[in-house]
Amino acid sequence: MSESTAAQRDAPPATADSQGMNYLVSLPRRIVTVYVPLGAFLVVLLFPFYWMIVTTFKPNEELLSREGNPFWVKNPTFAHIRKLLFDTSYPDWLWNTILISVVATFVSIACSVLAAYAIERLRFKGSRYVGMSIFLAYLVPPSILFIPLAQIIYQLQLFDTRLALILTYPTFLIPFCTWLLMGYFKSIPFELEECALIDGASRWQILTKIVLPLAVPGLISAGIFAFTLSWNEFIYALTFVSSSEVKTVPVGVITELVEGDVYHWGALMAGALFGSLPVAVLYSFFVEYYVSGLTGAVKE
Amino acid sequence: MLPAAVLLLVFLTYPLGLGTWLGFTDTKIGRGGEWVGLENYVFLWGDSVTRLALFNTIFYTTIASVIKFALGLWLALLLNKHLPFKAFFRAVVLLPFIVPTALSAIAFWWIYDAQFSILSWGLVKLGLIDRYIDFLGEPWNARLATIAANIWRGVPFVAITLLAGLQTISPSYYEAASLDGASPWQQFRHVTLPLLTPIIAVVMTFSVLFTFTDFQLIYVLTRGGPLNATHLMATLSFQRAIPGGALGEGAAIATAMVPFLLAAILVSYFGLQRRAWQQGGGDK
Numbered sequence: 149m150s151e152s153t154a155a156q157r158d159a160p161p162a163t164a165d166s167q168g169m170n171y172l173v174s175l176p177r178r179i180v181t182v183y184v185p186l187g188a189f190l191v192v193l194l195f196p197f198y199w200m201i202v203t204t205f206k207p208n209e210e211l212l213s214r215e216g217n218p219f220w221v222k223n224p225t226f227a228h229i230r231k232l233l234f235d236t237s238y239p240d241w242l243w244n245t246i247l248i249s250v251v252a253t254f255v256s257i258a259c260s261v262l263a264a265y266a267i268e269r270l271r272f273k274g275s276r277y278v279g280m281s282i283f284l285a286y287l288v289p290p291s292i293l294f295i296p297l298a299q300i301i302y303q304l305q306l307f308d309t310r311l312a313l314i315l316t317y318p319t320f321l322i323p324f325c326t327w328l329l330m331g332y333f334k335s336i337p338f339e340l341e342e343c344a345l346i347d348g349a350s351r352w353q354i355l356t357k358i359v360l361p362l363a364v365p366g367l368i369s370a371g372i373f374a375f376t377l378s379w380n381e382f383i384y385a386l387t388f389v390s391s392s393e394v395k396t397v398p399v400g401v402i403t404e405l406v407e408g409d410v411y412h413w414g415a416l417m418a419g420a421l422f423g424s425l426p427v428a429v430l431y432s433f434f435v436e437y438y439v440s441g442l443t444g445a446v447k448e
Numbered sequence: 449m450l451p452a453a454v455l456l457l458v459f460l461t462y463p464l465g466l467g468t469w470l471g472f473t474d475t476k477i478g479r480g481g482e483w484v485g486l487e488n489y490v491f492l493w494g495d496s497v498t499r500l501a502l503f504n505t506i507f508y509t510t511i512a513s514v515i516k517f518a519l520g521l522w523l524a525l526l527l528n529k530h531l532p533f534k535a536f537f538r539a540v541v542l543l544p545f546i547v548p549t550a551l552s553a554i555a556f557w558w559i560y561d562a563q564f565s566i567l568s569w570g571l572v573k574l575g576l577i578d579r580y581i582d583f584l585g586e587p588w589n590a591r592l593a594t595i596a597a598n599i600w601r602g603v604p605f606v607a608i609t610l611l612a613g614l615q616t617i618s619p620s621y622y623e624a625a626s627l628d629g630a631s632p633w634q635q636f637r638h639v640t641l642p643l644l645t646p647i648i649a650v651v652m653t654f655s656v657l658f659t660f661t662d663f664q665l666i667y668v669l670t671r672g673g674p675l676n677a678t679h680l681m682a683t684l685s686f687q688r689a690i691p692g693g694a695l696g697e698g699a700a701i702a703t704a705m706v707p708f709l710l711a712a713i714l715v716s717y718f719g720l721q722r723r724a725w726q727q728g729g730g731d732k
Contacts, residue, residue, distance in 0.1 A: 289661035291682035296467035398550035420551035
């Protein structure tokens with residue numbers, strides 16, 4: 149009681165109950181200790197993006213001059229974007245990236261659902277150890293695996309195809325998604341499934357009609373995460389693919405837009421910008437799911 | 449279960465084994481190799497570039513992880529205060545982490561450009577330096593510049609996951625502590641840190657693992673140059689194996705990273721266990 153009256157004097161009441169004794173901190177002090185550092189963090193974290201956007205619309209003369217204010221564009225131009233879209237295979241790369249990410253995501257989610265359900269619910273011997281090894285598998289970084297995988301891809305004659313990437317991306321997506329979904333399945337009460345079993349439902353019906361609908365948030369988290377991971381994947385795409393038609397955006401931009409000593413900064417930045425936008429937009433719609441996926445994967 | 453198991457076996461366990469095996473052979477692209485025993489490792493041990501890469505990797509990982517942790521924890525503490533537009537801030541903060549690294553690295557490349565760097569421009573205008581800094585052209589500049597870019601990308605991850613940990617700490621602990629007269633620093637030291645330790649351990653293990661095996665950032669920014677000053681184990685192994693064609697040697701370099709990763713995992717695992725035991729055996 150006394151807490152809320154004190155709070156009304158010093159700070160907005162909404163902050164009082166959930167923030168302990170923080171209402172004792174005065175506003176000027178808060179500005180110095182909280183807002184100023186936070187502002188600095190935001191400026192530094194966002195500056196590269198701002199710079200990307202500015203560079204995209206700057207004509208070359210402005211890019212290469214040291215005069216004037218570099219933080220603003222005087223004569224915005226679409227020349228870089230036009231060059232990117234019509235003089236390079238950028239649209240192809242974009243299409244490849246979308247295709248590969250979507251397919252890899254769906255394959256991984258489907259496999260992970262089955263795997264996670266089996267590990268969580270079928271209670272076979274050693275399911276705990278399988279769970280642990282799945283987690284360890286997630287920790288194996290791609291930079292260790294790309295050489296042997298390249299060898300396998302050669303042997304399977306998949307080199308330089310989209311299928312190579314579609315098949316290899318799940319190696320890091322499945323462990324992650326499985327781990328995430330295991331957490332979600334654990335939270336679904338076991339009694340629900342028992343009821344269904346008594347009513348004569350098969351395992352498959354339980355999975356599709358009871359567990360999956362309840363695990364939709366988990367599925368979305370895993371899906372978003374898998375999609376961004378495969379969109380961002382670089383080293384496999386760089387190693388397993390060499391012709392321009394099958395490259396993904398990150399690899400294409402790095403390997404083909406950089407020609408000789410003259411860097412087309414405008415086009416490069418435009419490429420980076422359009423490669424980043426889709427994930428950024430998708431992410432902004434599902435922030436909550438993404439964050440819960442991120443933090444859910446780290447907990448436990 | 450079965451499809452996942454098959455995919456994982458074929459594309460994960462098998463490559464791991466194959467990778468280790470390749471490390472003991474002299475395989476080249478397009479030609480099977482023969483067992484050469486430890487020859488690759490002996491050669492690499494005597495190879496100054498590999499030693500430099502090992503040093504770089506450890507240097508890069510240590511500095512970047514420590515700074516990422518410090519800044520990330522700070523940012524998490526800031527975000528944990530009650531702020532207007534909290535959700536918005538959180539979403540914005542995570543942006544560097546979700547954007548493809550290769551693409552944000554290009555932005556850094558441009559920011560670090562020797563002739564048109566915006567950083568140099570700003571410093572010159574402020575009168576702090578009189579000529580443009582060659583960020584990526586000199587060994588130590590390049591090392592620090594890549595570390596800075598790595599930190600930029602890694603801080604959001606650390607901050608957001610630590611924030612999730614902070615939010616599970618009940619405010620009543622802080623109330624109790626401040627009623628007992630604890631200063632903010634004491635509250636942080638004796639309430640926040642102990643309760644946050646498990647999640648810190650996990651987050652930092654992830655962060656160390658991914659920094660240690662970093663590839664994209666270095667590949668885009670410097671390709672290991674100048675004079676191999678920024679080569680990490682991962683970029684060196686790519687360099688030797690794919691453009692260089694020496695698959696066996698590259699695989700040996702990659703395999704050489706595994707003990708370090710295992711060590712990192714074990715340290716945090718046993719650290720956590722000891723922690724749990726202390727808490728269980730303590731007065732609570």
